Amino acid sequence: MTIRLKGMTWDHPRGYDPLAACSAQWQARTGVEIAWDRRSLQDFESFPVDELARNYDLIVIDHPHVGQVTREGCLRPFDDAAPASIERGSVGASYASYRWQGRVWALPIDAATQVLAWRQDRLGAAPRTWDEVMTLAKAGRVALPMRPPHSLMCLYTLTAQLGAPGAVEGPELFERDTASRACDYLRELTSHIDPRCFDEDPIAVYERMAQPDARIDCVPLVYGYVNYAWAGFRPVRIAFGDMPVFDGGAPAGSALGGTGIAVSARGAHQDEALAFALWVADEAAQRGPFASAGGQPGHAAAWEDDAVNAASGDFYRATRATLDGAWVRPRHDGYMAFQAAASQRLNLGLRAEDRASAIVDDLNRLFRESLGA
Known part of the structure; x- marks a missing residue:
């Protein structure tokens, strides 16, 4: 039986296209199908994650939500599930911004400031x-x-x-x-x-x-x-x-802005959702299909890649100092x-x-x- 997951991201080529491309590759590799819905940028910045977690297995969030989601218990924390390569490859404070009260609530897939x-x-x-x-x-x-x-x-x-x-x-x-x-x-x-x-x-x-x-x-x-x-x-x-x-x-x-991928604590296929999140946030996917499909990766390997920079007029190298020096907003409930x-x-x-x-x-x-x- 095919496992089908539902994901929610935001409505822009940068928010949707790379996840659709990576999901197609993931289905070819694992047989797990992921369908992505989109919401407006305004909704992305304000819509309650708790409500999304009732309807989606994977949710793209931004870090100011982590205090609230910690109280609500609507996301499955990554804790020790994430390989060190994701934290080590984080651009600026992107990875740290999703850590709250000792737990990691999302993995950075998109870095921005x-x-x-x-x-x-x-x-x-x-x-x-x-x-x-x-x-x-x-x-x-x-x-x-x-x-x-x-x-x-x-x-x-x-x-x-x-x-x-x-x-x-x-x-x-x-x-x-x-x-x-x-x-x-x-x-x-x-x-x-x-x-x-x-x-x-x-x-x-x-x-x-x-x-x-x-x-x-x-x-x-x-x-x-x-x-x-x-x-x-x-x-x-x-x-x-x-x-x-x-x-x-x-x-x-x-x-600091950017986005992270989170796993609903209420989904029926949490392990499968977790496996996709771990793959899409790590170096191979980030500098490969995620970047080439229109994403703005959260992994330093992509920001330093010559081909990724060449396609974007050196966007990554030209803004890296600002991102590395970015400030993390409050995140409390x-x-x-x-x-x-x-x-x-x-x-x-x-x-x-x-x-x-x-x-x-x-x-x-x-x-x-x-x-x-």
Whole structure:
């Protein structure tokens, strides 16, 4: 009898195509069939994992959910099942971001963080400083995805760049003066940007940027999407680089993204689901069928591979320093509700011209409440 598994991922070629390709290979090897459903990026960032675990054997998640899923007990932890090669090959903190309370709840299959995207056909070089970015913004040549939760991710990255990354264990998430300075910078930057950015996620911005007549030459903070770096994926090929810096600093503190593959604790075929997850997260699949089918691997072997880089205009090498220096968001049970509320408060405050310190005070209050403080 054929074993059939159901998986849930997110609706973009980067999220679906590599899993479909790897599942086809897996079926040829093992006879286990995996059918993948897709949900929107917005759902991916907010939909309860517990509900998905009732209906799917394999679930692609992001790391801020791990505190909640630990309480709910809806995922099967990997613990010692994962070979050391997966942790050893992790890019930046991708593997560590799925470890919570001593257990590993997902394996990184996709590594991403906020980097810089730019139009190589229009700019002589990637902007390296925030001063250069602001000059381009004043000329109407910059976009920034600000749809929640991406506005909050931008604030996270800027505060870390300014030397005060968020205190994930609290009680105050943000250092008040530094975060106020970051809010003021974000307000000034967005004042020179098309207001539609407040309703756009990274995919929407990329789709606009990749059109020949787009007036977007630079997106200074956006989660990297390797597909847009491929020749022929869209009318215009987008280039990528490390995020801009203040005062000659290193590209450190970008808010880590990416995805991990998790196994439902409620499925009827958990061992079979676990076996696929272990294979798709390890080096052979990551640098092979996963990368070639449009994935953005989480394994360093793929990020360092010459062929993988050549296909993507050196996307991986050009952004590796930013990813290696990325910052891991809070992950406690209660964080997801905070992320949604904080993003909304930030956007309302920026657009209403609230004092930056008042915005930061509200964000810190919401964070204390999320901790139960």
